[in-house]
Amino acid sequence: MPRTVTVGLDGSAESRAAAEWAAREAQLLGLSLKLVQVWEPVPAPTAQAPLLGAETQRYWTERIPRETSEGIRLRHPGLDVTGEQLSGPPAHVLADAMKDAELLVLGSRALGGIGGFMVGSVGLSVLAHADRPVVFVRAGEQAADEHEMDPVGIPSAATAFRPVVLGLDIEHPDDELIGFAIAAATRRGTSLRVVHGWNPPAYYAYGPPADLEQHGTLALRESTALTEVLRPWTEKFPETEVTEECHYGSPGNHLVDASHRASLVVVGRRVRRSPLGAHIGSVTHALLHHSTAPVAVVSHG
Structure with missing residues (x-):
C-alpha cells in the first residue's frame, strides 16, 4: 500500500x-x-x-x-x-x-x-x-512563514524556502534522522543548517577552571567530529548546501533560536522504553514548546 x-x-x-x-x-x-x-x-x-x-x-x-x-x-x-x-x-x-x-x-x-x-x-x-x-x-x-523575505521585507511564498534546521547529537548520530533532514532540504531547494550544542565533559566540573585555550581545544574537537559525521551526506548530496554550527551550551536553546529563521526544524527521538513509560527527551520537549517553525520529530533506535 x-x-x-x-x-x-x-x-x-x-x-x-x-x-x-x-x-x-x-x-x-x-x-x-x-x-x-x-x-x-x-x-x-x-x-x-x-x-x-x-x-x-x-x-x-x-x-x-x-x-x-x-x-x-x-x-x-x-x-x-x-x-x-x-x-x-x-x-x-x-x-x-x-x-x-x-x-x-x-x-x-x-x-x-x-x-x-x-x-x-x-x-x-x-x-x-x-x-x-x-x-x-x-x-x-502560513506557507509564507517558511520562506525568505521579499524585497520589501515581507515573507512571501514566491521567495526561496528558509533553511531546514537539524538538531544533531554527534555522540548518537542516526542515518534515518540525517537522511530525513537532508531530503527535506533538497526537495525545498534550500540549505540544511546543522546545529550541535555541546558542554564540557563532566570531569571538567571538578578540575580547575577551563582557560580559553582549553575551551578552544574542546570546541575544535566537537566541530571536527560534526564534520566527520556529515561528510558521507555532503558527498552524497553535493547539490544541497550544508552548514555546520557547533555552539557551547544547551542544544535546546540554540535550536529554539534557529527556529526563527527556519522553514522546518528536525530533531530525533531515541526509542527507549522504561517502567515509567516512553521517553521524549529534554531537547525535543523544549523545542516542541518554544519553536516558531514546524517541528519534525524522527524516532530512531
Whole structure:
C-alpha cells in the first residue's frame, strides 16, 4: 500500500493549519493526503440527552473531514485527498493510523506572547509511541512563514524556502534522522543548517577552571567530529548546501533560536522504553514548546 501524508484533524485552528502544511508537504513528496478525524463515542448518560446525543455529535464531526477535504482540493489542484472518520481514543487511533503513513502531522496550540507551541496530551502520547516521523504545526502557520523575505521585507511564498534546521547529537548520530533532514532540504531547494550544542565533559566540573585555550581545544574537537559525521551526506548530496554550527551550551536553546529563521526544524527521538513509560527527551520537549517553525520529530533506535 502506498504511504500517505496523514494529518490528525479536529476542526481547531491548529489542526486546520496542520492540514494545510500537510497538503503542501504531500505535494513536495508526490504523495496523497489523508485526513483522519477521530470521533470519541459519547458516554451513555450524555448520549441520552436530546441535543447532545451520539448521532448529533457524529453528524457534526463528520463535517470536519468532508469540508476540510473540499477546501484543500480547491487550494491544491491535483492533490489526491481522502478524508476518514475513525472512532476510539484519539491517541490510540492516530498511532494506529500512522503505521501506513510516510509521516503524521498534528496541530499544536500557539502560546500567546512567546510564540511557541502548547503540545497537548494526545500529541505527546502519539509522539512517545511513534515509529514514523511526526510533525507539529502551530496555529496560524502560513506557507509564507517558511520562506525568505521579499524585497520589501515581507515573507512571501514566491521567495526561496528558509533553511531546514537539524538538531544533531554527534555522540548518537542516526542515518534515518540525517537522511530525513537532508531530503527535506533538497526537495525545498534550500540549505540544511546543522546545529550541535555541546558542554564540557563532566570531569571538567571538578578540575580547575577551563582557560580559553582549553575551551578552544574542546570546541575544535566537537566541530571536527560534526564534520566527520556529515561528510558521507555532503558527498552524497553535493547539490544541497550544508552548514555546520557547533555552539557551547544547551542544544535546546540554540535550536529554539534557529527556529526563527527556519522553514522546518528536525530533531530525533531515541526509542527507549522504561517502567515509567516512553521517553521524549529534554531537547525535543523544549523545542516542541518554544519553536516558531514546524517541528519534525524522527524516532530512531
